Amino acid sequence: MNGDGMKRRIVALIFAALFLTGCGAEQEQTAKRTEIIETETTHYVALTFDDGPSDKYTERLLDGLKDRGVHATFFVxxxxxxxxxELVQRMAAEGHQVGNHSYDHAQLNRIQTAQALEDLQRCDDLLCRVLGQGTYWVRPPYGLISDVELSDVSAPLVCWSVDTRDWELKNVDQVLDIILRETGDGDIILMHDQYKTSVEAALRAVDRLTAQGVRFVTVEELFAIKAIEPECGALYRQAK
Ligand SMILES: [Zn+2]
Structure with a gap:
């Protein structure tokens, strides 16, 4: 949250405190006003995890997110x-969004279009079988996909606006620092749940940012909150 947001939040709280001693109607009015200011100043972000599920670390991450009442998005x-x-079913059952990160993690813009689309479809079919019918948003491996392929995908596609470089750094403090410095309202954070350091950094980031009033939501929820209607075959990087 930036300084402005924090100031407005404090003003909202003072407002609420001043009116607490008033009569019922005043209290109700104040509660409404506080709620409006709260909605305007709350920052919403989406944590996303690619390349899983990991039988080593995803469970620990799911436990940590559950303890904190936070929902994330997993591009599997x-x-x-x-x-x-079962891990993927647990993600969905606990309110997380599950998305399609291809079946084989090939770089889609370097293979034949038909092969790339088949690879995405294979993962989509699998998710439909494991989780039920639905629209499984796509994150292309490495964030790369050709324009021809893109226009043929029958789901929204989403990359990221905050690259934690967690796969490269493998360092809790450095990854946490990037998240805290670069994340703002409407951002989509890229992480990977197959590193212990990433799981730790993500949970610490949730604790730090939640304390500042940031709310963590799934990518789908983020777009709905920001009133952005996601379109199939369109690639998004953030919700602003
Ligand atoms: Zn990947």
Missing amino acids: IGNLVECNE
Whole structure:
């Protein structure tokens, strides 16, 4: 949250405190006013995890998110879903969004269009089988996809606006620092749940930012809150 947001939040709280001693009608009015200011100043962000599920670390992450009442988005790789179906079902059951990160994690713009689309479809079919019919948003591996392929995908596609470089840094403090410095309202944070350091950094970031009034929501929820109607075959990087 920036300084302005924090100031407005404090003003809202003072407002609320001043009117607390008033009569019922005044209290109700004040509560409404506080709620409006709260909505205007609350920052919403989406944590996203690619390349899972990991039979080593995803469970720990899910436990941590559950303890904190926070929802994230998991862009899973099809061939890993096959050996971890229960983990993926747990994600969905606990309110997280599950998305398609292709079946084989190939760089889609470097393979034949038909092959790329088949790979995405294979993961989509698998998610429909494991989780039920639905629209599974797509994150192309490495964030790369050709324009021809893009226009043929029958789901919204989403990349990211905050790159934590967690796969490269593998350092809790450095990853946490990037998240705290770069994350603002409407941002989509890229992480990977197959590193212990990433899980730790994500949970610490949730604790730090939640204390500042930031709310963590799924990508789908973020777009709904920001009143952005996601379109199939369109690639988004943030919700602003
Ligand atoms: Zn990936």
